[in-house]
Amino acid sequence: KAGVTQTPRYLIKTRGQQVTLSCSPISGHRSVSWYQQTPGQGLQFLFEYFSETQRNKGNFPGRFSGRQFSNSRSEMNVSTLELGDSALYLCASSLAQGSYNEQFFGPGTRLTVL
Amino acid sequence: AQSVSQHNHHVILSEAASLELGCNYSYGGTVNLFWYVQYPGQHLQLLLKYFSGDPLVKGIKGFEAEFIKSKFSFNLRKPSVQWSDTAEYFCAVAEGRRALTFGSGTRLQVQP
Numbered sequence: 001k002a003g004v005t006q007t008p009r010y011l012i013k014t015r016g017q018q019v020t021l022s023c024s025p026i027s028g029h030r031s032v033s034w035y036q037q038t039p040g041q042g043l044q045f046l047f048e049y050f051s052e053t054q055r056n057k058g059n060f061p062g063r064f065s066g067r068q069f070s071n072s073r074s075e076m077n078v079s080t081l082e083l084g085d086s087a088l089y090l091c092a093s094s095l096a097q098g099s100y101n102e103q104f105f106g107p108g109t110r111l112t113v114l
Numbered sequence: 115a116q117s118v119s120q121h122n123h124h125v126i127l128s129e130a131a132s133l134e135l136g137c138n139y140s141y142g143g144t145v146n147l148f149w150y151v152q153y154p155g156q157h158l159q160l161l162l163k164y165f166s167g168d169p170l171v172k173g174i175k176g177f178e179a180e181f182i183k184s185k186f187s188f189n190l191r192k193p194s195v196q197w198s199d200t201a202e203y204f205c206a207v208a209e210g211r212r213a214l215t216f217g218s219g220t221r222l223q224v225q226p
Binding site: 003004033035042043044045048055056058059090092097098099100102103104105106107108 | 115146148150157158159160163165204206208209210211212213214215216217218219
């Protein structure tokens with residue numbers, strides 16, 4: 001069974017631009033969560049989608065948004081990029097919502113904002 | 115808000131040494147507890163988890179963790195580390211259907 005895939009793997013943008021990251025969950029998984037990983041802040045939860053609805057949201061500004069499609073694939077969008085948005089963005093999928101379901105992580109998308 | 119503390123940021127051990135990594139969380143209610151590991155160049159993966167029952171849980175690759183409710187702790191242990199255990203270890207906590215809150219991570223370096 002294929003794991004969680006994320007595209008692109010690397011991205012370089014400039015301040016003020018916007019970016020869209022994509023995540024394909026493991027087949028059969030309906031929940032997708034997004035995390036931001038930085039050396040200073042560690043792993044921080046962005047949001048979780050289940051059945052195309054946002055179920056949980058972390059403490060990030062509205063510039064960070066996401067969506068989930070009917071096939072459970074998810075996209076994350078960051079508008080008006082800032083230097084501090086440079087990070088590894090991780091996607092994790094699980095069978096269903098809630099921490100009782102094991103999350104499987106993808107390789108991440110490394111975003112660099114210049 | 116929930117917070118998770120991992121007091122050891124960088125640990126260096128020789129092969130065959132014993133390992134204990136500390137994890138403390140702030141919430142006093144019912145929580146689910148996890149340890150994840152990130153080997154160099156690999157994805158984050160689950161080592162072990164605790165939901166309820168026996169507070170001593172065993173995970174993959176010989177790791178175990180003990181939940182001590184009175185101390186709000188979930189420390190990770192391994193009796194004898196190997197060079198292949200070199201990785202970054204993350205403790206995470208969640209309340210029911212809420213999202214995971216991760217600790218800042220502990221970088222373990224095992225010297226042959």
